[in-house]
Amino acid sequence: MRAIEVTRPGGPEVLSVAERAIPTAAGDTVVIRSEFAGVNFADLWARLNPDGEARAVPGIELAGRVHELGSEVNGLAVGDRVVGLPYFALGGYAEYVEVPATHVIPVPDELPLDLAAAIPVNYLTAYIGLVRVAQVRRGERVLVHAAAGGVGLAAVQLAAAFGARVVATASKAKHEFLRQLDVVDAVIDYNDADWDDQVREASGGGVDVVLDGIGEDDFRKSLHTLAFGGRLAAFGLTSAMTSSTSPSVVANLDVEGLMIPFSPLFENAWSVGGVTGGAPPAQLAEWIGLLFEMCIRGEIGPHIGQRFTLAGAGEAHRAMHERRNIGKLLLEVG
Numbered sequence: 001m002r003a004i005e006v007t008r009p010g011g012p013e014v015l016s017v018a019e020r021a022i023p024t025a026a027g028d029t030v031v032i033r034s035e036f037a038g039v040n041f042a043d044l045w046a047r048l049n050p051d052g053e054a055r056a057v058p059g060i061e062l063a064g065r066v067h068e069l070g071s072e073v074n075g076l077a078v079g080d081r082v083v084g085l086p087y088f089a090l091g092g093y094a095e096y097v098e099v100p101a102t103h104v105i106p107v108p109d110e111l112p113l114d115l116a117a118a119i120p121v122n123y124l125t126a127y128i129g130l131v132r133v134a135q136v137r138r139g140e141r142v143l144v145h146a147a148a149g150g151v152g153l154a155a156v157q158l159a160a161a162f163g164a165r166v167v168a169t170a171s172k173a174k175h176e177f178l179r180q181l182d183v184v185d186a187v188i189d190y191n192d193a194d195w196d197d198q199v200r201e202a203s204g205g206g207v208d209v210v211l212d213g214i215g216e217d218d219f220r221k222s223l224h225t226l227a228f229g230g231r232l233a234a235f236g237l238t239s240a241m242t243s244s245t246s247p248s249v250v251a252n253l254d255v256e257g258l259m260i261p262f263s264p265l266f267e268n269a270w271s272v273g274g275v276t277g278g279a280p281p282a283q284l285a286e287w288i289g290l291l292f293e294m295c296i297r298g299e300i301g302p303h304i305g306q307r308f309t310l311a312g313a314g315e316a317h318r319a320m321h322e323r324r325n326i327g328k329l330l331l332e333v334g
Contacts, residue, residue, distance in 0.1 A: 001019070001020055001021070001022050001094060001095040001096045002017055002018070002019065002020075002094065002095050002310060002311075003017075003018055003019075003020045003057050003091075003093060003094035003095070004016070004017060004018075004057060004058065004059075004093035004094070004310060004311075004313045005017075005018045005055040005056070005057055006046070006047050006050045006055065006056045006057075006058060007055065009047070009048055009049060009050060009247035010047075010048070010245055010246075010247070011244050011245035011318075012047070012244065012313075012314035012315070012317040012318045012321070013314060014047065015047065015058075015093075015313050015314040015317065017310070017311050018055070020094070022067075022095075022096045023096055023097070023098040024068065024098075025068040025069055025070040025073075025098065026070050026098070027070045027071050027072040027073075028070050028072045028073065028100065028101050028102075029070045029073070029098050029099060029100055029101055030066055030068070030069055030070065030073055030076060030082070030084070030098070030099050030100075030101050030104045031066075031067045031068040031069075031096055031097070031098050031099075032062060032064045032065065032066060032067060032082060032084045032096070032097050032098075032099055032104070033064045033065050033066075033067040033095065033096055033334065034062045034063070034064040034084075034092070034094065034095055034096065034097055034333040034334060035062075035063060035064040035065070035113050035114075035117075035332075035333055035334035036062065036063045036064070036113055036114050036116075036117035036118075036330050036331065036332060036333060036334075037059050037061065037062040037092045037093055037117065037310075037330065037331040037333055038059075038060075038061035038062070038092075038117050038118060038120070038121055038122075038150075038328065038329075038330060038331075039308075039313070039316045039317070039320060039328075039329035039330065039331060040060060040061060040121050040122075040150070041213075041236060041238060041241075041320065042060055042121075043058040043059060043060065043092075043093075043317065044241065044244075044317055044320060044321065045241075046058040046090060047317065048241075048246070048247045048249060049247050056090060057090060057091045057092070057093055057094055058090055058092070058093050058313075059086070059090060059091060059092020059093035059094070059097070060085060060086055060087050060090060060092055060121065061083070061084075061085055061092055061117065061120050061121045062083065062084050062086075062092045062097055062099075062117060062333070063081075063082070063083045063084075063107065063113040063114070063116045063117035064081075064082065064084075064097075064113065064333070064334060065079055065080065065081055065082070066078050066079060066080045066082055066104075067096060069101075070101065072101075073101040076101070076104065076106070080106060081106065081107040081109070081113060081116075082104050082105060082106055082107055083104070083105050083107055083116050083117060083119075083120055083288070084097060084099035084103060084104050084105075085099065085103040085104075085105075085120055085121075085277070085284070086098075086099045086100070086103065087103065087277055087278070093310065093313055093331065094333075095310070095333055095334065102281035103281060103284070105120075105284075105285050105288050105289065107292065108292055108293075108296060110296045111292055111295060111296055114304065114330060115295060115301070115302050115304075116292065117330060118150075118302035118304055118327075118328040118330060119288065119291050119292065119295060119302060120288055120291075121150075121151075121277070122150040122151045122153075122154040122302070122328060123154040123158070123291045123300065123302070124277060124284070124287060124288060124291065125151045125154070125213075125235050125275055125277070126151050126152075126154040126155035126158050126211065127154075127158060127287055127290075127291060128233075128235075128275045128276075128277075128279070128287070129155070129211045129233035129235055129273075129275040130142065130155060130158055130159060130162070130164075130209065130211060130233065131158070131162065132287075133231070133233040133273035133274075133275055134209040134211070134231040134232075134233045134273065135231070136159065136162050136164050136208075136209050137162075137163075137164070137208075138162065138163030138164065139163060139164070139165075140164045140165070140207075140208035140209060141164065141165050141166075141167060141185075141203045141207040141208050141209070141227075142155070142159045142164045142165065142166050142167070142207060142208065142209045142210070142211065143166075143167045143168075143169070143199055143203070143207040143209070143210040143211070143212075143222070143225055144156055144159065144166055144167070144168050144169070144211050145169045145190060145210075145211065145212050145213060145214045145222070146169065146170060146190070146213065146214060146238070146323075147166070147168035147169060147170050147174075147178055147184070147187075148168075148170045148174035148177055148178055148325075148326045148327070149323070149325060149326075149327075150325070150327060150328045150329070151211075151213055151235070151236075152168070152170070152211075152213075153303055153326070153327050153328075154300070154302070155211050156168065156178075156181060156183060156184065157299075157300040157301065158300060159183060160181075160182070160183035161294065161299045161300060164183075164208075164209070165183060165185050166181075166183050166184045166185060167184075167185060167186045167188065167199055167202050167203050167207055168184050168186070168187045168188070169187075169188050169189070169190035169195060169199070170187060170188075170189070170190065171189065171190070171191060171323055172189050172191075174326060175187045175189070177326055185202065185203075186199075186202035186203075188202065190214070190216075195221070196221040196222070196224045196225050199225040200224070200225055203225070203227070205227055206225055206226050206227030206228070206230060207225055207226060207227060207230060208226075208227055208229070208230050208231070209230065209231050209232075209233070210222045210223075210225060210226060210230070210231075210232045210233070211233050211235070212232060212233070212234050212235070212236075213234075213235045213236030213237075213238055214236070214237070214238050214239045215234065215236065215237035215238070215239050215240065215258075216239045218258045218259050218260065219232060219234055219258070219260060219272070220260075220261065223260075223261070223264065223265075223270060223272075226268065226270050228268050228269055229268070229269045229270070230268070230270050230271075231270070231271045231272075231273065232270065232271070232272045232273070233273050233274075233275055234272065234273070234274055234275065235274070235275035235276075241321075244317075244318070244321035244322075260272055302327065302328050303326065303327030303328065304327060304328050304329075304330055305325045305326040305327040305328060305329060306319060306325060306329050306330075307329075307330050307331075307332050308329065308330070308331050308332070309331070309332055310331050310332070310333050312331070313331055316329050316331060
């Protein structure tokens with residue numbers, strides 16, 4: 001089978017196509033014949049810092065059909081349409097992928113596999129952040145950073161589905177796209193030094209919820225945009241990725257050194273919560289199933305901005321590094 005390997009830490013050019021043996025399912029795993037693989041910022045981190053593994057295969061999200069089941073796996077059959085989330089094992093950029101059975105979720109017949117592949121990471125991140133962590137309510141104002149990206153656009157759609165209004169940040173090239181979305185009240189350039197002041201002005205004094213995957217200034221600028229009682233849901237630190245070629249941007253990332261100022265939290269009744277895909281598998285499956293049903297009902301709908309071949313994984317990474325994507329980037333595998 002074909003797989004994309006990281007030949008060494010570095011830029012998108014270190015991704016190369018290799019031939020590998022088709023994996024065999026262990027007792028508690030499933031081998032999926034992939035048709036589509038999602039491209040995520042986690043894949044860029046994995047390429048820059050392959051964690052010491054020689055010729056690692058990135059990728060944490062795919063959709064396809066069950067090829068082989070481990071002896072301990074129940075509730076699935078060969079040929080079933082599924083999504084797989086090899087969050088910690090990686091390996092998603094390949095024609096056949098072994099995934100822990102706990103992270104294999106059936107896809108309803110009504111949902112095309114390309115849309116199914118675009119939902120788990122982006123929409124699950126946005127759902128956990130907005131709904132489970134921030135508990136967004138109808139009529140509230142939500143600040144969504146990088147709102148035209150994969151997670152950002154998912155968050156805009158989910159905010160609309162739950163009755164909230166959106167203030168969006170994005171690079172200027174994406175403003176016109178976002179202004180066409182009915183739920184978006186204002187679009188602000190996150191490259192402006194005073195974007196936080198602009199958000200407070202646009203929202204009449206502050207927003208109720210912030211979904212922040214950028215993490216600029218240890219999330220302090222996002223905190224500054226909150227109204228009294230506001231909630232910040234943090235899911236990433238893309239501002240730390242200052243180079244598309246150097247693994248030092250990963251090695252120097254000091255997550256535990258982040259400094260959240262507690263005094264303003266007490267004074268303004270603010271709260272900060274973290275977003276992770278490491279929830280218990282049963283919860284992940286429940287939430288992804290809910291998102292699948294919302295998509296089938298037309299309440300949300302992934303915007304697939306670009307599709308690449310498996311061999312084009314490097315160009316997909318380059319597009320994400322350069323923030324050229326609107327919505328989801330997919331690799332067409334099968």
